[in-house]
Amino acid sequence: MYSFPAQLVLHALSEKLDPAIDSLSVARLHSIYDKRFHLSIDTLLFIRSTISRHKLQAMFYQKPNILLLGPGETGKTTLLKQILKAFSDRPEQFYTDRERAQYVVPIFRNTVSALERLDAINDKWSALEITLRDLRNVIHDDYLDTHAINLISQSLALATSSRLISTYRASPLGYVDYFLDALPRILAEDYLPSNQDIVQCNIRTTGIHPNLINLRGSAVSVVDFGGQFSERRKWIHLFPKAGMIIYVASLSDYDETCAEDSSTNRMYDSMKLFEIVVHSKWFIDVPIVLLLNKTDVFAQKLRTTPLKEYFHDYTGGDNYDAGCTYIINKFLSKARPDTQVYLTSAVDEERILETMNDIYDKYLEPVPPYLASGPSSKPNIPIQVQVQVSVSTSQH
Ligand SMILES: Nc1nc2c(ncn2[C@@H]2O[C@H](COP(=O)(O)OP(=O)(O)OP(=O)(O)O)[C@@H](O)[C@H]2O)c(=O)[nH]1
Numbered sequence: 001m002y003s004f005p006a007q008l009v010l011h012a013l014s015e016k017l018d019p020a021i022d023s024l025s026v027a028r029l030h031s032i033y034d035k036r037f038h039l040s041i042d043t044l045l046f047i048r049s050t051i052s053r054h055k056l057q058a059m060f061y062q063k064p065n066i067l068l069l070g071p072g073e074t075g076k077t078t079l080l081k082q083i084l085k086a087f088s089d090r091p092e093q094f095y096t097d098r099e100r101a102q103y104v105v106p107i108f109r110n111t112v113s114a115l116e117r118l119d120a121i122n123d124k125w126s127a128l129e130i131t132l133r134d135l136r137n138v139i140h141d142d143y144l145d146t147h148a149i150n151l152i153s154q155s156l157a158l159a160t161s162s163r164l165i166s167t168y169r170a171s172p173l174g175y176v177d178y179f180l181d182a183l184p185r186i187l188a189e190d191y192l193p194s195n196q197d198i199v200q201c202n203i204r205t206t207g208i209h210p211n212l213i214n215l216r217g218s219a220v221s222v223v224d225f226g227g228q229f230s231e232r233r234k235w236i237h238l239f240p241k242a243g244m245i246i247y248v249a250s251l252s253d254y255d256e257t258c259a260e261d262s263s264t265n266r267m268y269d270s271m272k273l274f275e276i277v278v279h280s281k282w283f284i285d286v287p288i289v290l291l292l293n294k295t296d297v298f299a300q301k302l303r304t305t306p307l308k309e310y311f312h313d314y315t316g317g318d319n320y321d322a323g324c325t326y327i328i329n330k331f332l333s334k335a336r337p338d339t340q341v342y343l344t345s346a347v348d349e350e351r352i353l354e355t356m357n358d359i360y361d362k363y364l365e366p367v368p369p370y371l372a373s374g375p376s377s378k379p380n381i382p383i384q385v386q387v388q389v390s391v392s393t394s395q396h
């Protein structure tokens with residue numbers, strides 16, 4: 001039976017956790033508190049992880065150092081994954097085999113949704129024994145059993161061997177291209193995702209995710225949010241005391257439409273959201289950094305999809321520097337004068353390290369070392385994958 005002080009700790013914890021964010025933990029703590037059983041090892045571990053999370057929450061509610069904001073699929077979580085790993089004690093051993101294995105199914109799902117994005121492939125697919133729709137139904141199930149996984153992997157193998165995939169590749173789409181290129185490796189029986197596979201894996205963030213990073217000896221709290229329309233309501237008014245905001249926009253969004261609304265161009269939406277954030281009364285004194293991400297996809301895309309089709313006054317053709325300058329100026333015309341811009345590719349660890357070191361030097365105050373040894377974070381284990389189809393559309 002647990003002691004009186006332990007009950008008090010449990011009670012205090014369950015009172016302090018925010019039920020809106022941590023409803024499961026609160027309910028479970030209450031149930032432990034109400035029953036008077038011996039505490040199992042599992043329960044003790046649960047309490048310990050809840051305390052760690054609580055410490056984190058307390059830190060970020062007081063004053064989170066960095067808020068990662070921006071629309072969906074722009075690279076916020078990817079950036080976070082990179083900095084969690086790059087600044088950890090053992091970057092190469094950051095993921096255990098068990099954690100790597102948990103990315104296999106989301107990577108399968110990414111690969112199938114990659115195929116969905118290739119319009120031209122849809123009618124050809126029916127020549128195979130399974131239709132793309134069957135496959136789509138399978139990947140939308142919450143739980144993929146062995147049969148479903150076999151079905152996916154056999155279909156992908158068939159599509160690869162019949163050269164269906166290589167014949168119908170579309171314009172560059174980041175992770176879509178990455179996983180199609182990686183198919184032979186992914187389909188191997190003993191496949192275990194590599195660090196780069198995990199970075200490339202696309203999992204939509206829902207809710208609010210506090211993380212603690214040991215950044216050059218300082219504990220830096222970073223909060224990651226989902227950027228889809230339905231998620232934005234959760235963050236826009238939340239943090240009047242943020243230390244700084246990193247607004248992540250994707251340079252390669254210019255020819256894509258929003259997952260939730262196929263009549264809205266992603267880049268126009270991103271600029272509008274940026275304007276709302278920079279002029280929000282909550283963030284009036286908060287430094288804002290604009291991170292224009294996906295430079296690698298942008299450089300490729302410019303060659304095949306003219307920027308001018310989407311922004312009529314652009315005159316730089318497929319010149320990468322001209323394209324970047326144009327988009328930077330578009331964003332800055334909506335920004336406060338002190339806004340600093342970084343061009344990044346979140347899948348490039350070196351580049352992210354450089355950017356974060358620079359941001360640290362310019363914006364972050366060192367935190368007492370005792371906090372730096374606080375709970376370390378790991379990226380969230382995949383639960384949900386982005387599978388909506390993006391349709392290119394022109395909008396002015
Ligand atoms: N090639 C390339 N892919 C990127 C880059 N940044 C992100 N991605 C990929 O884009 C996809 C979406 O990235 P996320 O980091 O999950 O996007 P997010 O902003 O967290 O999206 P939400 O959680 O929905 O708000 C993932 O597959 C990433 O690997 C980049 O700079 N280059």
Ligand SMILES: [Mg+2]
Nearest residue numbers: 076077204205
């Ligand atoms: Mg995310």
